[in-house]
Amino acid sequence: MxxxxxxxxxxxxxxxxxxxxxxxxxxxxxxxxxxxxxxxxxxxxxxxxxxxxxxxATVAMTLVSDGDLDLDTPLPDVDHPLTLRHLLSHTGGLPSDPDDIRTTSLRRHALEAGRTLVPLHSPGAGFSYSNIGYVLVGHLIEVAxxxxxxxxxxxxxxxxxxxxxxxxxxxxxxxxxxxxxxxxxxxxxxxxxxxxxxxxxxxxxxxxxxxxxxxxxxxxxxxxxxxxxxxxxxxxxxxxxxxxxxxxxxxxxxxxxxxxxxxxxxxxxxxxxxxxxxxxxxxxxxxxxxxxxxxxxxxxxxxxxxxxxxxxxxxxxxxxxDGLGDLRDPIAPPEGCTGSFVNGDVEYSVQPTEREVLKLTVDGEPFADLSLFDGLVFEMRDSDTGDTSQTGRFLRDPRGGGIQWIQIGGRLARRQVPEMV
CATH class of the missing domain: 3.40.710.10 (DD-peptidase/beta-lactamase superfamily)
Structure with a gap:
């Protein structure tokens, strides 16, 4: 060395x-x-x-080793069948963060989130990086x-x-x-x-x-x-x-x-x-x-x-x-890429441009230009810095085939269905 x-x-x-x-x-x-x-x-x-x-996570796993926590016991006071294993691996389907935090109590915040957050997918079915998931882990540590x-x-x-x-x-x-x-x-x-x-x-x-x-x-x-x-x-x-x-x-x-x-x-x-x-x-x-x-x-x-x-x-x-190493064969944006996607209180909006590039805004603020490649993977050009080192992707619904999610920085956002008038 x-x-x-x-x-x-x-x-x-x-x-x-x-x-x-x-x-x-x-x-x-x-x-x-x-x-x-x-x-x-x-x-x-x-x-x-x-x-x-x-x-x-290491504190939680120390408690698992000591028999004070269990990886696969469903969490109490949570409306979804979440386990510690789901939380530690970001596979619980939880959004990243709630915007409206009304308490300084870790216990109250964890319980409120567990009861009210709308999941992005069923526990164990996918990955979405979640801060609130680790708030729940912190609550379990306090209880144990x-x-x-x-x-x-x-x-x-x-x-x-x-x-x-x-x-x-x-x-x-x-x-x-x-x-x-x-x-x-x-x-x-x-x-x-x-x-x-x-x-x-x-x-x-x-x-x-x-x-x-x-x-x-x-x-x-x-x-x-x-x-x-x-x-x-x-x-x-x-x-x-x-x-x-x-x-x-x-x-x-x-x-x-x-x-x-x-x-x-x-x-x-x-x-x-x-x-x-x-x-x-x-x-x-x-x-x-x-x-x-x-x-x-x-x-x-x-x-x-x-x-x-x-x-x-x-x-x-x-x-x-290195997500850039997997980019192959540029493609035109297919039907279904545009629209609004949500992760908790955060809205990702994808709109077309005159070029074969998509414009991404997050909560109404310019975020990045998206250039698509085979496999619905995209390169992101940061709106502020011009940096192009980040990648993301669209994901299709395995049942219907339509584009259902966008994944950026490990976080999933689900397509928002317009309300019927």
């Missing part, structure tokens, strides 16, 4: 993407831990966004432990790993976490932004950590001590779940972990974005390699994409998702 090259290239990428700071940590068999940082202290806690979900989610994460997971707790919201909020930044690449400006996560969404995104902290966590998920989750349950976390097809995000999904393949090697991990931050964790369970990147700029995701080939050149061929 060429660490000098990695340090130099990371500094170049930080400058090129106008990111104020980044941390990179690697644990490699035989080499031990190596870290480097640019613009940040190596132990600074960066909001890690949705990587928090993997921490929440008698502690708050914050207390349980600290006592069950962080303390045994030797990690200090850092939360961006809640009773244990740490006001010293690193600030995120909104990056304007054209003006070469980075403006500090505040974290806006709702209190009740904490189990889905409230943790902050350094890249070194993430490597410590990742090593445990690879099988290193402390053995908080039984070996069989740990293997389940890393095993692809049936019908979990996270198109646009990863190659597969386990229980709290995304799955990535590279050159026949299976990697697991998670990506996370908070307000003005982008963080990434990758683990090779076969040899124990762990790679973590934290950035405090909104352009950090693009930096990660550019860093992946640099890691490979340095001897770390990290698994990552």
């Amino acid at each position: 060429d660490t000098d090259q990695l340090a130099r290239r990371l500094a170049d990428l930080v400058r090129d993407h106008h990111v104020p700071g980044a941390q990179l940590a690697v644990h490699h068999p035989g080499d031990g831990l190596w870290t480097t940082s640019v613009g940040l202290a190596e132990d600074a806690a960066v909001p890690i966004g949705s990587i928090t979900k993997t921490f929440t 432990t008698g502690m708050s989610w914050w207390e349980a994460v600290d006592a069950v997971l962080l303390r045994p790993l030797g990690l200090r707790p850092h939360f961006t919201v809640g009773p244990e909020e740490d006001r010293n976490v690193v600030a995120g930044h909104a990056v304007n690449a054209a003006q070469r400006r980075a403006v500090p932004v505040s974290q806006s996560l709702a209190l009740v969404d904490a189990p889905a995104g409230a943790l902050a950590a350094s890249a070194t902290d993430l490597v410590t966590f990742g090593r445990m998920l690879a099988g290193a001590p402390p053995h908080l989750v039984d070996g069989a349950d740990l293997a389940l976390m890393r095993t692809p779940v049936r019908h979990a097809e996270p198109f646009g995000m990863a190659d597969g999904w386990g229980l709290g972990l995304a799955l990535y393949e590279r050159d026949g090697v299976a990697w697991v991990g998670h990506d996370g974005t908070a307000d003005g931050t982008s963080c990434h964790l990758r683990i090779n369970p076969a040899d124990g390699t762990v790679v973590a990147l934290t950035t405090n700029g909104s352009s950090g995701f693009a930096l990660w994409r550019d860093l992946v080939p640099v890691l490979a050149e340095a001897g770390l061929p990290v698994g990552d998702y």
